[in-house]
Amino acid sequence: MASITLEGLKKTYSGNVDAVKGIDLAIEDGEFVVLVGPSGCGKSTLLRMVAGLESITDGTLKIGDREVNNLEPAERDIAMVFQNYALYPHMTVYNNLAYGLKNRGFKKDQIEERVQTAAKMLEIADFLQRKPRQLSGGQRQRVAMGRALVRDPAAFLFDEPLSNLDAKLRVQMRVEIKQLQRRLKTTSLYVTHDQLEAMTLGDRLVVLNGGQIEQVGTPMEIYARPASMFVAGFIGSPAMNMLPLDYLHGQGSGALLHDLPENTDIVGIRPDDMLLQPPESAYLQVDATLMLYEAAGAESHLYVQLADSEQPTVIRTSGQPPVSEGDTLAFYIARDALHPFNSASGKRTGD
Amino acid sequence: MQTKRMTFPGHWLPYALLAPQVIITLIFFIWPAGQAMYQSLLREDAFGLRSTFVGLENFARLFRDGAYLNSLSVTAVFAIGTTLLSMSVALLLASTVNRMIRSRSTYTTLLVWPYAIAPAIAGVLWWFIFHPSIGVIPYVLNVVGYDWNHRTSGADAMMLVVFAAAWKQISYNFLFFLAGLQSIPQSLIEAAAIDGASPIKRFWTIVFPLLTPTTFFLMVVNVVYAMFDTFGIIHATTEGGPSQATNTLVYKVYSDGFVGLNLGSSAAQSVILMAIVVALTVVQFRFIERRVNY
Amino acid sequence: MVENRPWANFFAHLMLIGGVALVVFPVYIAIVASTQAPGDLLRGSLPMLPGSHGWENYKAMWSTGLSRAGAPPAGHMLWNSFVMAMAITIGKLSISLLSAFAIVYFRFRFRMFFFWLIFITLMLPVEVRIIPTYQVVADLSMLNSFAGLSIPLIASATATFLFRQFFMTVPEEMLEAARVDGAGPLKFFKDILMPLSITNIAALFVIMFIYGWNQYLWPLLITTDPDYYTIVMGIQRMTSEENPQWHLIMAAVVLAALPPVLVILFMQRLFVKGLTETEK
Numbered sequence: 001m002a003s004i005t006l007e008g009l010k011k012t013y014s015g016n017v018d019a020v021k022g023i024d025l026a027i028e029d030g031e032f033v034v035l036v037g038p039s040g041c042g043k044s045t046l047l048r049m050v051a052g053l054e055s056i057t058d059g060t061l062k063i064g065d066r067e068v069n070n071l072e073p074a075e076r077d078i079a080m081v082f083q084n085y086a087l088y089p090h091m092t093v094y095n096n097l098a099y100g101l102k103n104r105g106f107k108k109d110q111i112e113e114r115v116q117t118a119a120k121m122l123e124i125a126d127f128l129q130r131k132p133r134q135l136s137g138g139q140r141q142r143v144a145m146g147r148a149l150v151r152d153p154a155a156f157l158f159d160e161p162l163s164n165l166d167a168k169l170r171v172q173m174r175v176e177i178k179q180l181q182r183r184l185k186t187t188s189l190y191v192t193h194d195q196l197e198a199m200t201l202g203d204r205l206v207v208l209n210g211g212q213i214e215q216v217g218t219p220m221e222i223y224a225r226p227a228s229m230f231v232a233g234f235i236g237s238p239a240m241n242m243l244p245l246d247y248l249h250g251q252g253s254g255a256l257l258h259d260l261p262e263n264t265d266i267v268g269i270r271p272d273d274m275l276l277q278p279p280e281s282a283y284l285q286v287d288a289t290l291m292l293y294e295a296a297g298a299e300s301h302l303y304v305q306l307a308d309s310e311q312p313t314v315i316r317t318s319g320q321p322p323v324s325e326g327d328t329l330a331f332y333i334a335r336d337a338l339h340p341f342n343s344a345s346g347k348r349t350g351d
Numbered sequence: 352m353q354t355k356r357m358t359f360p361g362h363w364l365p366y367a368l369l370a371p372q373v374i375i376t377l378i379f380f381i382w383p384a385g386q387a388m389y390q391s392l393l394r395e396d397a398f399g400l401r402s403t404f405v406g407l408e409n410f411a412r413l414f415r416d417g418a419y420l421n422s423l424s425v426t427a428v429f430a431i432g433t434t435l436l437s438m439s440v441a442l443l444l445a446s447t448v449n450r451m452i453r454s455r456s457t458y459t460t461l462l463v464w465p466y467a468i469a470p471a472i473a474g475v476l477w478w479f480i481f482h483p484s485i486g487v488i489p490y491v492l493n494v495v496g497y498d499w500n501h502r503t504s505g506a507d508a509m510m511l512v513v514f515a516a517a518w519k520q521i522s523y524n525f526l527f528f529l530a531g532l533q534s535i536p537q538s539l540i541e542a543a544a545i546d547g548a549s550p551i552k553r554f555w556t557i558v559f560p561l562l563t564p565t566t567f568f569l570m571v572v573n574v575v576y577a578m579f580d581t582f583g584i585i586h587a588t589t590e591g592g593p594s595q596a597t598n599t600l601v602y603k604v605y606s607d608g609f610v611g612l613n614l615g616s617s618a619a620q621s622v623i624l625m626a627i628v629v630a631l632t633v634v635q636f637r638f639i640e641r642r643v644n645y
Numbered sequence: 646m647v648e649n650r651p652w653a654n655f656f657a658h659l660m661l662i663g664g665v666a667l668v669v670f671p672v673y674i675a676i677v678a679s680t681q682a683p684g685d686l687l688r689g690s691l692p693m694l695p696g697s698h699g700w701e702n703y704k705a706m707w708s709t710g711l712s713r714a715g716a717p718p719a720g721h722m723l724w725n726s727f728v729m730a731m732a733i734t735i736g737k738l739s740i741s742l743l744s745a746f747a748i749v750y751f752r753f754r755f756r757m758f759f760f761w762l763i764f765i766t767l768m769l770p771v772e773v774r775i776i777p778t779y780q781v782v783a784d785l786s787m788l789n790s791f792a793g794l795s796i797p798l799i800a801s802a803t804a805t806f807l808f809r810q811f812f813m814t815v816p817e818e819m820l821e822a823a824r825v826d827g828a829g830p831l832k833f834f835k836d837i838l839m840p841l842s843i844t845n846i847a848a849l850f851v852i853m854f855i856y857g858w859n860q861y862l863w864p865l866l867i868t869t870d871p872d873y874y875t876i877v878m879g880i881q882r883m884t885s886e887e888n889p890q891w892h893l894i895m896a897a898v899v900l901a902a903l904p905p906v907l908v909i910l911f912m913q914r915l916f917v918k919g920l921t922e923t924e925k
Contacts, residue, residue, distance in 0.1 A: 100826035
């Protein structure tokens with residue numbers, strides 16, 4: 001087990017395409033870090049650079065105290081779980097797990113013991129003699145995990161491992177991965193584009209955009225204080241509503257807004273923070289017409305059009321409030337629920 | 352041309368892996384082809400002792416030579432005849448087999464095996480059944496008043512080699528037509544049936560146009576086959592005769608070079624054939640692209 | 646589709662049976678002829694049913710051959726054909742697998758140059774460069790040898806392309822997983838790539854075997870020693886005799902056709918796969 005240190009890591013493809021533009025990140029021993037961002041943000045490239053599957057254009061990569069920039073993937077003491085599992089189709093599950101150990105010169109009985117232990121842990125002991133194509137998607141996923149597990153590596157690398165599963169299985173496997181990592185305490189780097197997966201799995205999240213880090217922090221830090229409009233829009237579902245400051249001034253809330261940080265011209269409001277009842281603390285009030293009412297069981301989404309504005313806005317509320325489409329409603333926003341941003345820089349103001 | 356996203360590092364290994372293929376190619380393909388080009392510019396004296404550089408004279412002579420021009424037209428007739436006969440029989444059989452459900456694989460098995468028979472063997476088989484004195488077919492033809500003799504009649508000899516060449520190629524064309532037919536979505540044919548088209552009309556307005564890529568592809572393949580792979584048929588049967596009536600280009604390269612020992616002319620003919628192969632290969636690749644993108 | 650026209654089905658079957666008959670006819674005649682007594686064929690009308698001399702004809706052909714026509718026993722020629730076909734097949738498959746592996750899984754200088762060099766062989770069938778190739782083989786003293794029969798024919802652009810095509814469809818992650826698992830190039834080739842290619846190899850094996858078995862012009866040129874005659878070319882030697890022994894020749898024809906036909910019949914699925922994929 002080991003820490004992973006990235007110092008100014010860069011990847012430039014031929015034709016001067018910068019996929020990764022200088023990443024500094026220190027992953028502690030035993031930590032579970034999730035790289036999250038939209039497709040094309042460089043998260044997979046970054047993971048593959050750590051794995052040794054992509055060359056490093058510039059910067060330093062250390063696993064433990066060793067600089068591993070120019071080491072073969074097999075020499076980095078990492079194990080990887082691939083998006084499409086990459087199980088060897090012609091080998092049995094047992095041999096899939098054993099292949100890496102055989103190549104490393106493990107003795108037969110050591111291999112047997114490790115494979116059996118991993119198989120028990122992942123509940124695939126019954127399938128060891130089957131071929132991958134005889135397994136369901138979830139079982140293949142477990143075998144792919146098993147292949148990483150038997151190696152007992154310094155770090156696990158996960159490349160969107162759950163994206164080929166159906167929704168229900170994905171939730172189940174998410175929980176199992178988390179429990180497994182807690183138990184083994186192996187340093188893990190996990191790539192996903194799914195913000196919910198990121199929030200629930202990671203000790204820390206790294207939000208990437210355009211090959212750069214937008215924000216690093218615990219899931220709740222990032223949710224509570226998104227450092228940029230990008231992060232605000234990416235983390236949380238439905239996405240945060242963005243309202244121009246001028247608009248709120250126009251709605252007669254000026255008195256509460258003058259203490260916002262300098263340069264603020266746009267404020268973000270989470271859909272949960274638009275309330276149907278006034279809160280106890282200081283609040284703003286906005287009128288809106290209900291366009292669409294989406295009842296989703298425990299909660300409801302209200303798609304509204306704000307008074308004097310074209311802007312579509314979403315509100316999330318628990319249960320099913322007694323309102324109907326076409327009604328004009330009043331919404332209350334606690335003063336503390338505003339996230340101030342500058343639209344030119346895209347950054348949070350006042351930091 | 353791409354490689355994998357990730358490749359193995361290696362300085363000498365890829366060269367070592369390629370070496371056997373490249374060495375054989377250089378020794379047995381590139382070098383002889385170069386020799387053919389070089390020799391096509393030379394002429395040997397009557398005793399084969401000295402050769403002189405004559406430029407393109409060998410080529411010029413060929414195109415003034417009645418025998419060569421005759422060979423060109425013989426080849427054209429042979430290639431077109433073989434292609435048309437083999438492809439139309441194959442299409443007829445394939446579209447009929449495609450109608451069948453239970454018996455499809457049985458018929459397929461019964462129709463594909465002639466692919467395995469060597470052209471020379473196919474030639475001998477047809478030579479035997481058309482044999483003027485002991486063959487079955489001349490015997491029957493005699494009854495209806497036709498005196499078959501491929502030893503004296505150029506037309507009979509041509510028909511013989513076309514039959515043998517087409518017979519052997521039916522299985523190949525059949526398999527490709529069947530695959531083409533099976534890739535046509537059944538829903539299109541059903542839609543045409545609902546639109547009131549009769550089975551024959553459906554074939555000509557829906558099925559045949561959708562088979563065009565396969566048809567073009569097979570045309571090129573069959574022409575290549577007739578031009579280059581049928582040496583055995585000619586050599587084992589008519590040997591180019593009677594009086595040059597079946598002397599195709601490939602056979603002539605061989606007979607002028609090995610039998611007539613006219614190396615310069617034979618080499619020039621080789622070069623012309625290579626040019627034809629290159630042209631056909633380019634056409635073939637074009638059509639393959641079309642086939643994929645259709 | 647609901648199309649209930651019994652007469653149309655009847656007609657279709659009739660036509661297919663006609664087609665099958667057309668395809669079978671020459672071979673049927675050969676079988677009939679090969680079972681007749683020597684004189685029976687020369688009477689001017691061939692019997693339409695097999696005769697009773699099959700055993701002695703095949704036996705004579707198998708063990709004695711037609712020595713007067715310069716053709717050794719068919720058993721020996723069949724063996725030669727088999728050795729040549731296997732050498733060509735195995736040779737083609739091995740060098741094509743290796744070169745396709747190099748071209749797909751490595752980046753190196755002159756990669757494109759080598760690719761085109763191999764590609765060009767596609768355009769140079771042996772028939773068009775026959776004399777200079779003969780000269781090369783003669784200069785290398787490979788006339789009348791199995792090496793001369795097989796090695797000049799084993800370079801194959803088709804097989805290289807097919808394997809290249811197939812390797813490109815192997816998921817990238819296979820290689821990546823193998824490298825994380827500590828496999829080097831040769832280990833990857835042996836443990837992962839070869840097992841994954843096994844159906845393609847088998848399919849190509851069928852096609853190449855038939856190709857090798859049916860070689861005609863090449864053995865005709867480079868073998869003057871009857872010890873190296875192959876069955877397909879040997880038959881030509883028999884027919885060019887003054888008074889061809891048709892009943893024995895037809896026995897040889899059946900023997901020559903049998904191995905590749907059996908290969909197709911028993912491995913039809915692989916054969917169809919090999920045929921349709923080599924032409925893509």
